[in-house]
Amino acid sequence: MKLIYKGKFNGNPDSLPHGEHKEGAVKFKEIDDPKKLGLIMNVLSIFLLIFLEGLCAIRSGIVFNVFGALLALLSMFPHEFLHAICFKKEVYLYTNWKQGMLFVIGCEDMSKTRFIFLSLLPNLVFGIIPLCIYFINPQYSILGTLGVFATTMGIGDYYNVFNALTQMPKGARTYLYKFNSYWYIP
Structure with a gap:
């Protein structure tokens, strides 16, 4: 894997690197409309945040730790790096802070299993695992807050997993082309 920082994403999907379209x-x-997709993902994130905070409240009270929230924000680049290491070839990192965007894109195709792993890995490392540690030992409120926020920030990744699980048949491979995912049977 070779990570290449491309800087600010200009909003034009045609400017993204892309491989062969199969x-x-x-x-x-x-959802093709970026504004509609953003609205839906934000609403789902809020519901997930409320649900996770509810679980924490049942366990030991509402969890919020300033340092945990800061760690969640600081995990944005490492989150993308964990996506990137799942690629075998070149992968490109883009930012657009005005729209709250930070993402990686690679041009290679991959199995459904690898795509799901790629999508979930950072959410497990920064979200689910710290949250589980917090549930085992609530004195680690920093991990509880990190887990709640990092899990919530991965909502777009869960959307990709949902699409892969519900749309890709057995044996299919997937790839990114511009801003969309495609699947095919080799």
């Missing part, structure tokens, strides 16, 4: 590939059924 003949007969099927585009994932995704």
Whole structure:
């Protein structure tokens, strides 16, 4: 894997690196309107945040630790790096802080299992594992807060996993082309 920082994303999907578009590939059924997708993901994030905070409150009270929240923000680049290491070839990192965007994109195709692992890895490392440690020992409120916020920040990754699980048939491979995911049967 070779990580290449491309700087600010200009909003034009045609400017993104892309590999060969496979003949007969099927585009994932995704929400195409970026504003609508952003609104839906933000609403789902709020519901997930409320749910996770509710679980924490049941366990030991509402959890909020300033340092945990700061760690969640600081985990944004490492989150993307964990996505990046799941690629075998070149992967490109983009930012657009005005729109709250930070993402990696690679041009290679991969199995459904690898795509799901790629999507979930950072959310496990920065979200689920710290949250589980907090549930075992609530004195680690820093990990509880990190886990709640990092899990919530991964909502777009869960959307990708949902699409892969519900749309890709057995044996299919997937790849990113511009801003969309596609699947095909080799």
